[in-house]
Amino acid sequence: MTANAPEATAVEVVDLAVTPLRELNGRLHELARDGAGPRHWRVVNPNGAHAVACGLDAELEVEIEGHVGYYCAGMNKLATVRVHGNAGPGLAENIMSGRVLVDGSASQYAGATGRGGLIVVQGDASSRCGISMKGVDIVVRGSVGHMSAFMAQRGRLVVCGDAGEALGDSLYEAHLYVAGEVAGLGADCVEKPMRDEHVEELRGLLADAGVDDVDPASFRRYGSARQLYTFKVDNAAAY
Amino acid sequence: MSDGSDANGRPWNLRESYLFDRAVIAEIQRAAREGIYDIRGFGAKRRVPHFDDLLLLGASVSRYPLEGYRERCDTDVVLGTRHAKTPLHLRIPITIAGMSFGALSAPAKEALGRGASEVGTSTTTGDGGMTPEERGHSKLLVYQLLPSRYGMNPDDLRKADAIEVVVGQGAKPGGGGMLLGHKISDRVAEMRDLPKGIDQRSASRHPDWTGPDDLEIKIGELREITDWEKPIFVKVGATRTYYDVQLAVKAGADVIVVDGMQGGTAATQDVFIEHVGIPTLPAVRLAVDALQELDMHRKVQLIVSGGIRSGADVAKALALGADAVSIGTAALIAMGDNSPEYEREYAKIGSSAGYYDDWQAGRDPVGISTQDDELAARFDPELGGRRIANYLRVLTLEAQTLARACGKTHVLNLEPEDLVALTIEAAAMARVPLAGTDWIPGAERSL
Numbered sequence: 232m233t234a235n236a237p238e239a240t241a242v243e244v245v246d247l248a249v250t251p252l253r254e255l256n257g258r259l260h261e262l263a264r265d266g267a268g269p270r271h272w273r274v275v276n277p278n279g280a281h282a283v284a285c286g287l288d289a290e291l292e293v294e295i296e297g298h299v300g301y302y303c304a305g306m307n308k309l310a311t312v313r314v315h316g317n318a319g320p321g322l323a324e325n326i327m328s329g330r331v332l333v334d335g336s337a338s339q340y341a342g343a344t345g346r347g348g349l350i351v352v353q354g355d356a357s358s359r360c361g362i363s364m365k366g367v368d369i370v371v372r373g374s375v376g377h378m379s380a381f382m383a384q385r386g387r388l389v390v391c392g393d394a395g396e397a398l399g400d401s402l403y404e405a406h407l408y409v410a411g412e413v414a415g416l417g418a419d420c421v422e423k424p425m426r427d428e429h430v431e432e433l434r435g436l437l438a439d440a441g442v443d444d445v446d447p448a449s450f451r452r453y454g455s456a457r458q459l460y461t462f463k464v465d466n467a468a469a470y
Numbered sequence: 471m472s473d474g475s476d477a478n479g480r481p482w483n484l485r486e487s488y489l490f491d492r493a494v495i496a497e498i499q500r501a502a503r504e505g506i507y508d509i510r511g512f513g514a515k516r517r518v519p520h521f522d523d524l525l526l527l528g529a530s531v532s533r534y535p536l537e538g539y540r541e542r543c544d545t546d547v548v549l550g551t552r553h554a555k556t557p558l559h560l561r562i563p564i565t566i567a568g569m570s571f572g573a574l575s576a577p578a579k580e581a582l583g584r585g586a587s588e589v590g591t592s593t594t595t596g597d598g599g600m601t602p603e604e605r606g607h608s609k610l611l612v613y614q615l616l617p618s619r620y621g622m623n624p625d626d627l628r629k630a631d632a633i634e635v636v637v638g639q640g641a642k643p644g645g646g647g648m649l650l651g652h653k654i655s656d657r658v659a660e661m662r663d664l665p666k667g668i669d670q671r672s673a674s675r676h677p678d679w680t681g682p683d684d685l686e687i688k689i690g691e692l693r694e695i696t697d698w699e700k701p702i703f704v705k706v707g708a709t710r711t712y713y714d715v716q717l718a719v720k721a722g723a724d725v726i727v728v729d730g731m732q733g734g735t736a737a738t739q740d741v742f743i744e745h746v747g748i749p750t751l752p753a754v755r756l757a758v759d760a761l762q763e764l765d766m767h768r769k770v771q772l773i774v775s776g777g778i779r780s781g782a783d784v785a786k787a788l789a790l791g792a793d794a795v796s797i798g799t800a801a802l803i804a805m806g807d808n809s810p811e812y813e814r815e816y817a818k819i820g821s822s823a824g825y826y827d828d829w830q831a832g833r834d835p836v837g838i839s840t841q842d843d844e845l846a847a848r849f850d851p852e853l854g855g856r857r858i859a860n861y862l863r864v865l866t867l868e869a870q871t872l873a874r875a876c877g878k879t880h881v882l883n884l885e886p887e888d889l890v891a892l893t894i895e896a897a898a899m900a901r902v903p904l905a906g907t908d909w910i911p912g913a914e915r916s917l
């Protein structure tokens with residue numbers, strides 16, 4: 232252990248095979264309160280544990296060497312969390328700021344209700360990716376499953392592969408960009424023209440996510456038709 | 471000849487249908503005109519078996535009472551003793567239920583905080599997040615995690631004194647929320663990350679978990695985020711209460727909140743309010759059964775709501791085994807909602823004091839269920855706070871009076887044995903004997 236080593240270079244290693252999760256999260260939270268302590272952490276043997284590195288609130292780098300279960304990096308603020316493996320359901324749910332990066336794939340509800348920050352999934356994300364998102368940016372190198380961006384309010388979802396059924400159902404003001412096939416659009420979600428400003432927005436997002444091998448102009452843009460914004464009886468079939 | 475007439479001059483030989491009475495006729499015609507269901511506030515208006523159908527057995531020769539005003543009858547209760555490092559200590563077993571900023575005005579939320587804090591109890595946020603005013607004026611504040619997650623953020627989570635995972639509400643178990651466009655002010659829109667003026671739908675299911683196994687993991691995450699400090703409540707609308715309570719306990723809840731079908735709402739379809747869920751009375755019984763079966767009664771605390779109006783309701787809920795109750799509708803009424811003082815204003819918007827239930831509409835003349843600055847400014851949060859405190863004190867004094875009469879040194883010592891029922895229905899639902907008999911209908915049959 233290197234708890235008292237010089238902060239800039241020291242990497243604090245925590246082995247979840249021997250350290251209880253509560254202790255790991257507790258120590259990571261203390262850094263937000265005290266401001267001092269190691270900034271760079273490596274978590275080994277996560278073995279699919281739930282709620283790893285959740286509730287962080289400091290500019291930390293946390294590398295997780297392996298697969299994680301539910302709610303990894305849940306409600307993250309400021310920190311950068313990298314998962315060198317796959318992530319279970321609810322990755323970075325309600326993220327506020329900072330970055331959550333996954334080398335592998337993510338299960339359902341990745342980025343659910345996220346209000347800020349950036350999530351990058353190198354593999355695929357499952358169903359309901361970006362459900363109810365409120366400002367987060369999500370970039371998925373692969374494909375997303377059905378009902379992604381359901382009731383998405385704000386923020387941007389970028390899918391370099393395909394999107395499943397009912398993309399953007401009951402969408403509010405989130406921006407959706409998909410490069411591949413869309414199996415179907417949900418209620419009130421429509422394709423919109425990809426104007427220069429959108430190509431620029433997307434170019435910035437992709438660059439931020441470190442994706443440099445896809446052409447932003449090759450994406451299609453989807454958004455809300457805003458027909459369900461006020462409750463009208465003529466829309467009854469859509470509700 | 472028998473052709474007289476009633477007080478309204480209507481001839482006696484006219485006969486109103488029981489099935490199609492004037493209210494039913496008016497609703498059919500309204501539906502045909504408007505083409506949309508009726509959305510309103512308040513709780514169920516139909517009569518269902520309730521605490522009024524129970525009576526307490528005061529002490530006599532076989533039991534002796536406590537001396538009123540001399541012998542203590544304590545009222546404090548601790549919530550969240552199971553897992554939380556910092557449980558919630560309440561001086562009275564009556565809490566303020568979750569009501570959103572959005573549904574209620576900022577000064578109304580402030581008044582709830584002031585009143586509750588004065589008497590040592592908690593208030594609860596709602597579907598719309600936590601406002602600084604609310605946090606500032608509530609010594610003890612429960613933060614709700616709802617399916618919409620409007621305004622949810624980890625800073626507020628850490629500022630809260632307890633966390634309430636809302637699965638459902640008695641007024642609409644299985645239903646989502648709704649905040650109509652005219653209540654979406656700039657501030658409400660901003661807090662919820664939505665455009666101004668649109669009708670906001672809140673989801674009926676949580677976005678990132680489904681089912682009891684996920685709930686356990688979700689509760690685990692909330693505990694990890696808050697370093698296991700805060701009690702975690704799970705709130706359910708009363709339906710399959712026995713099973714829901716058992717599953718919530720197994721998922722790790724510290725406190726269970728069960729809200730009966732009479733429970734109030736700010737905006738729900740009338741058909742939902744009146745036809746879904748079971749009354750509070752059987753719900754308490756089923757919840758206590760579930761806890762007892764798991765040997766968790768009093769270890770996981772039970773809060774009951776839905777139609778609590780008086781100290782008698784409080785005492786009876788506690789006697790059936792609840793650890794505390796919470797109030798919504800009664801708190802609004804205590805602050806002046808439906809007061810005859812405003813009769814002329816109610817008449818202007820087509821209602822009347824005692825009938826006003828358009829809490830969804832945002833035109834509340836009292837300034838409680840509105841986001842209109844002018845209307846909200848009519849409401850004085852200090853006066854409102856004093857009324858809440860007064861009302862909570864009266865509820866407490868009444869419950870103590872009844873408990874002392876039953877010989878109890880603490881209101882939580884009231885027990886089912888202190889109760890009898892006035893009707894066969896209530897006897898069966900609350901599982902206490904029909905007054906004057908030892909008959910508990912259905913008791914011979916196990917659950």
Ligand SMILES: Cc1cc2nc3c(=O)[nH]c(=O)nc-3n(C[C@H](O)[C@H](O)[C@H](O)COP(=O)(O)O)c2cc1C
Pocket residue numbers: 511512513567568569570573574595596597598614636638639640705729732733734735736775776777778796797798799800829839
């Ligand atoms: C105006 C109003 C707003 C409410 N908003 C919420 C809410 O945001 N979240 C929630 O769980 N329950 C909400 N409820 C339900 C209350 O928390 C509580 O369950 C109910 O009011 C209890 O029944 P009572 O009104 O008969 O006391 C609301 C109720 C009212 C009257």
